[in-house]
Amino acid sequence: MAEPRVPGGRGAKLELPCGESVHVHDLDMGMREYDCDCGDNHAVVTDVHPPSRFVPEFLVNVLRETVETDDDLGEFGTAHIMGVVLEEFPGEVVSENVEDDQDVGYALVWLTDFDSRRLHEIVVELIVELMEHAVSHAENDDAMTEFEEEMLDFDVSEFVEQYRSERDFSGPHDRAV
Template sequence: MSDPRVPGEGSVIELPCGETVRFGDLDLGMREYQCDCGDAHAVVMDVHPPERFLPDFLVEVLREAIDTTSEEMREFGTPHLMGIVLEEFPEAVVAEDASEDADVGYALVWVADFDARRLHEVVVELVIELMEHAVSHGEDEGALREFEGMMHEFDVSAFVDQYRDERDLDAEDPYA
């Protein structure tokens, strides 16, 4: 968790690798942090839209299908996606509340032990699992078989490559 430092230095995050980084060193356009440990860590902030990982139409479907109970986050978004990731990989992702640091421009930040591309794959894989779970609770066995058949043919890695190319995630787009 973050520890206060000398006044003016800002709060720090202890990364999954054991290194630390100041909130102020993570800017809104950052998707990866090149760590002193030698690895790149995925960085996600609450201000990044879920379309960073998923197509617009799917985000809309998820928003319509998933009821959120939080007064602060009334519609499905990036914090919910990262909550799913954090639940599945609690040792590989750190989440920090930066809301007390008005200089950074974000309230929540997540830093993963894996890079941004791998995080993208993880998000897609977990959303597919969530969708499969939802379909399995439906009354239409045919829909479940059809969904499972489509998912056997779905290549997560190829989807992520194509999506990242289409979104140009190597460009300097802070919300990509």
């Protein structure tokens, strides 16, 4: 007997921003992009992808030490990053909670209307904004001035290009969280 396709249930189907749809069983934990029938690639992120997919582990550690979360997702991680992306781009990101579907290996999945490289740039931009906001609350004008000066020399595209070329996705920090 066929299982019904219900939101959040086994075999959930995601309606993509481009108008196409994809079953969560067509998405695996190692997938970073979905080659869509619309002709575009859509970034794929699951909750088991480490935040170091986007930024170095030392920065992930700093974020975990400084960003307080008040949800049941635990310390600052990929789910929080994607929550910020979803908040900034609500029409360009779809997500699904599939924790009841033990066949997929992840509990949360996000797909974006943009490819994984563009998503990477967006995540870095949003993390820089988060850091700037945190520094502004430090009540230290010198720290804010220094941060702003450092950011004048920071090129998001260049950082993403270098990080993606050097990142070892099979390294010790690229593990399920």
